[in-house]
Amino acid sequence: MSVVTTAGGPAPQTPRGLSGKMKGVVDSEVALSECVAGLSGPVRIVGGATRSFGSGTAGDVLSVVGLSGITLHDAGALTLVARAGTRLTEIEAALDDAGQRLAFEPMDMRGLLGCEGEPTIGGIVAANASGPRRVQVGACRDFLLGVRFVDGMGNIVSNGGRVMKNVTGYDLVKLFCGSYGSLGVMSEVSLKVLPKPEAVASVVFSGLSDAEAVAAMSGALGSPYEVSGAAHDAQAGKTMLRLEGFDASVVYRAGELTRLLARFGAAVTEQDPKANHALWRAVRDAETMGAQGDVWRISAKPGDAPVLAAETGADALLYDWGGGLIWARVAKGTDLRARLGAYDGHATRVRGTGDAPVFQPQAPGIARLSAGLKARFDPKGLFNPGGLL
């Protein structure tokens, strides 16, 4: 089998926390294609191995960290193309030099999952990892312009491209974003990037109930003041609204927002860049979930959030996306879905174990379509068995 290991380096090690034998580290798309074509059993696809909850339970490990490097950064066209195994730190550094960033604010899960390793762009795309700014600019899937991947037969497939508007053929780009490696191994991704703002400020309310907080966040998100983050830390009783842009504009909008939401009490405006960074990193990475207990991620209609959250019985709750995303920490082994019943949305067990599947089971019609796609793209069931599909 043409598995290529890193030249001259130490033998590849299975990342900590993962079982299974290390298949090797591929260092080119062709090598990846040959490796997949020669597989005789299932594999878990791994980049930095920092989001392993979604990559299934069985099989050897296929690492793409050898597929590394930025292949194009066209700052004037707001585009970046990178191989799937490229470290996030490398991408962020290159963008930073041009005053740009990944606007969807990908979550760093290392704290929550207690793992080491370096997040890679392929893993971020596979998980559609999107932070607080999702409410304003969209999710990772909204910034993904193109993918190249190897399917279960070893075919190299390209879809989308590097331009912002592209409706040529079916959008497999969206299909792969958030597919948790269930359909193929991504080799390269192409992303839209955005300029970094000049200034940031947060308007912070204290002591609101969860229902009041969601109402305040809805009021803010329904205003013309371009709120780029709306989160509520239930334990600390802190409700945070983020504003970004030109300096004077941020100050103006903070004032307007405070006035608009005066019925929710007095607000404090935080303008220190470092303090803002820490505040929103804590939301993005769900830092208040701590290190113990099971953690679930609930996606819901924002208005339903307070009632749903109350039903979780959680001992720590964090609302992001104006209430559209709830992080809940519950006792080990809790089947949160059983507690919540039916609602518009779904729940994922991000940390913990138990009989309940990690991902929410789908309605029969959707499950049939998903299984049909899996059968076409990965007919031998090689990729991440026991994961999303």
Added chain:
Amino acid sequence: MQMPQPDSSVLSRKAQIVAALRQVLPDTAVIDDPRQTKAYECDGLTAYRCPPLAAVLPSSTDEVSAILRICHQMGVPVVPRGSGTSLAGGALPTADSIILGVARMTDVIETDYENRFIRVQTGRTNLSVTGAVEENGFFYAPDPSSQLACAIAGNIAMNSGGAHCLKYGVTTNNLLGVTMVMMDGEVVELGGAHMDSGGLDLLGLVCGSEGQLGVVTEATLRILPKPEGARPVLIGYDSNEVAGACVSDIIKAGVLPVAIEFMDRPCIEACEAFAKAGYPMCEALLIIEVEGSPDEIDHQLGLISEIARRHNPVELREAKDADEAGRIWLGRKSAFGAMGQINDYMCLDGTIPVSALPFVLRRIAEMSKDYGLDVANVFHAGDGNMHPLILFDANKPGDLELCEALGADILRLCVEVGGCLTGEHGVGIEKRDLMVDQFTAVDLEAQMAVKDVFDPSWLLNPAKVFPLASSEARRSARMAAE
């Protein structure tokens, strides 16, 4: 543009098929008189026409389901249709197909300002979605230029864009959920009022699939609070290169306008003659619009003007009020009408990396000379979505074919420089045979595999998107099975 031979076994069963449809639909919802089906013989791509076997106009998801179940059982191809404004032939029927039009399904089902969404039946027009929420200070962002007429169904099928997608994205970025009827009549729900997908992003896959995976009958759309205000600036340059460099510098400087529109000299001249908007006569015109409070607008326009002045504009005109803003937009908004008054034209839709703009415009000018057909350019420069308009004479034998050949060369050029065949109009039949210039056989196979899963008998809009030679085996397998 070739279309497949109609299936004679379907044509010969017209009476039975129509009778079966009449059993599940009111009389007025089934149209089979040839004088009336003529109304459905083409869409916005009027060069190609063919009346369908019949047209049906359902009023509900249940009726759509009943229609599709019948067509599935009887092996009849179905061409879904919104308002029929496609410029790519997405709703062009074949003689053996049923047109399934959703134009009577226009209800608003739910508006929710707290959670910022609206749910509508998909026959509703794009502009009337905004119309339903604007009194409360909200709007629906995607704004294709046909927005007065085009339906949400077609917007979803083609993943339509518009002038303001640099900031707000296209349809797929503003679509939260759909009710979709599968070819066998099964009704599925994708997405909802929540913000991300629980499993595979099938919603993202369906958006832009050109009516080939299912018929979308209801949609949950994201609505946004209206900005405090918006104002444009008009900037004229004496070369396309300099205008292109100015666009690139503005984006690099971290200003993100809601729209950056670009017009070249042939287009400026036509618009000026038509609309008398007072445009300067120059090689390239930019219209750049920003949003926010009055102070924010002033600040951003100041930054843009400062960058623009570094490139020595021949004219720079900031709109001071709504009236001046209206005059700046007047010419641009009448561009297509203005061109139509001069001549027949074909509107292309390729996208290129913004950095390739000057090169591509130079090459288009050379090609235009070689073919002896004039080309005017008007497009969304911020995102590289070009709309070259090729002027031709439909009454002159051979001119349409010449125009199509030039169009194909221009689109190949877009692909060569790292772009794509279509940015917002869709493939339809128009760009179908050029797909091999952008995709390998393996790439196309991966896409067709998706249709195999959603529509195994290849009955939904079967002769679109994929080159006929690529889809031949799948389409004939269906006919053989009948």
